[in-house]
Amino acid sequence: MPAYTIETTHTLPIFRHGIYIVGTREAACKAALADENWESPRKDYDSSGEIHLTGIWEGENAAYAGSPISAPSQFDDPIQRRAHHFEILLGLLKMIPSLDWLAKSAWAIA
Template identity: 50%
Template sequence: MPLFTIETTYRLPVYRQRTYEADTLDQACDLAIADEGWDDEKSDVETSGDTYVTGAWEGRDAAYRGRALDVPSQFDEQTQRKAAHFEVLLGLLKVFAHAPDGEPTDGPFWRRRLEGAIVKAEAIIAGAPDPHTDGDAP
């Protein structure tokens, strides 16, 4: 049976609470973002993120020692899945918004792409694996 080395990660929120003197909330937020001192940081282990796959290689203890395998997007961080699919949906919307008058937008090619994109978006929202569709949407 083949062996695979899988690298997984989870996000651990690290935060700090500081007071900033500013004229507006926007200015205070800018000061907080620009503040590089983190000597009083705290880890919020109660709200750490879900585990996701950040790398995969064939073989035992093979991390970073050869060709990395393509990991299906369903194993990405949920936020990254949403961001990547957002680009697909935006691209489809642009195509339909700018379709020349009289050009059919309900043909089988576009219908498959749209249906595939919708099914994948629904899976992402549900936190489910990527669906297997006949559409061309990634």
């Protein structure tokens, strides 16, 4: 029987708390996103993502030893998988003869 080396991952969010003294809420948000100080990061175990496959190689202990092989998409990162499916569904919707919905939802698609 063939052997496969499988790498699985789950996303572990890292967060920080910062205090920004600025004129508006929007300015505070912009300042927080621009802030590069990550001296006191914290791990958020409660919000970690689903376990997903990030690599597969043929053979035992073969991780990074050669080229990875493709795996079925149902094992990909759930967020990436949903984005890909959304792109496919949006493409299918654009083929519908009546495009009234397209004009009404252009802001959401953008």
